[in-house]
Amino acid sequence: MGAxxxxxxxISDARREDFEMLCSGYSSPDEINENQILxxxxxxxxxxxxxxxxxxxxxxxxxxxxx
Numbered sequence: 001m002g003a004x005x006x007x008x009x010x011i012s013d014a015r016r017e018d019f020e021m022l023c024s025g026y027s028s029p030d031e032i033n034e035n036q037i038l039x040x041x042x043x044x045x046x047x048x049x050x051x052x053x054x055x056x057x058x059x060x061x062x063x064x065x066x067x
Contacts, residue, residue, distance in 0.1 A: 029037070038056045042049055 038053070038060060040049060040053045040056065044052075
């Protein structure tokens with residue numbers, strides 16, 4: 001983020017100050033039960049991330065119906 005701010009012509013929807021402000025107000029979603037949270041990798045392609053998300057949502061939904 002810092003390097004991007006120094007490059008001319010770079011467009012960004014957030015600056016370092018925004019990041020610091022957002023981080024200071026963040027609190028983890030402790031009010032959500034762990035069995036309601038789906039963890040999805042985001043270090044893959046967007047298509048793979050979306051496939052994984054849908055797969056986990058479907059698996060979660062099917063698991064709830066059979067319980």
